Amino acid sequence: xxxxxxxxxxxxxxxxxxxxxxxxxxxxxxxxxxxxxxxxxxxxxxxxxxxxxxxxxxxxxxxxxxxxxxxxxxxxxxxxxxxxxxxxxxxxxxxxxxxxxxxxxxxxxxxxxxxxxxxx
Numbered sequence: 001x002x003x004x005x006x007x008x009x010x011x012x013x014x015x016x017x018x019x020x021x022x023x024x025x026x027x028x029x030x031x032x033x034x035x036x037x038x039x040x041x042x043x044x045x046x047x048x049x050x051x052x053x054x055x056x057x058x059x060x061x062x063x064x065x066x067x068x069x070x071x072x073x074x075x076x077x078x079x080x081x082x083x084x085x086x087x088x089x090x091x092x093x094x095x096x097x098x099x100x101x102x103x104x105x106x107x108x109x110x111x112x113x114x115x116x117x118x119x120x
Contacts, residue, residue, distance in 0.1 A: 041097045060072070083097075
């Protein structure tokens, strides 16, 4: 193996180890954010609940892909988009949105860095 390949493999291993460490430090926060999203969508009767849902969905959409949860990130981005573009329709469809939020929460809960996840 050429020396450049060794250097690249070492750098990649360090990057993956760093991401795994970051995942372990952030996992609880991400689960809490997903729980806020679920609860806000289950009680989407107030503008405060919808604001909390938009904020939580935005944070999850921007973070989950970094950890290999691309599908969960896409779900969060979709929830955020729906809530930002048509709150009246979204508030009438909170069961579907809350179901997607529960899928995100489940993906975070079951995800193990370096392994396939249900919603990767």
